[in-house]
Amino acid sequence: MLANGLLLIFGLSAVAVIAHGFFKYMRHKALFNLLEKHVERGNELDVEVVQALTSGMSRRPGDHRKAIFLLILGTTSFLYSQMFDPGTLEFILLLEGGGLFAIVTGLGYLISLVVERISRKSDDNL
Incomplete structure (x- = not known):
């Protein structure tokens, strides 16, 4: 399931x-x-x-709000599954998996924003 x-x-x-x-x-x-x-x-x-x-x-400059929202959502979901008893083991694993997915996606957005800013600065220096 x-x-x-x-x-x-x-x-x-x-x-x-x-x-x-x-x-x-x-x-x-x-x-x-x-x-x-x-x-x-x-x-x-x-x-x-x-x-x-x-x-x-x-191209618009990157928006970091989406990354921050995903990081907060993932962190709260993961911490909720660890600190409280949300119910069955399957639901706990679903919360952990969803939380980690949101954290990794948020980190991906932040990394892409950093890479975009670095490349934009190097393009401006040329």
């Missing part, structure tokens, strides 16, 4: 990540096809046109 739940959680997470990447790729592909057709027709590629089309594609 617990294994099925964890497989469902990880499976749906993987599907969500893959779908996000696919739709982002399709949007970029459609944008570049539109720009290519615009140039093939003999139109000039103005800076204003490119900025208007790519305005939604600009």
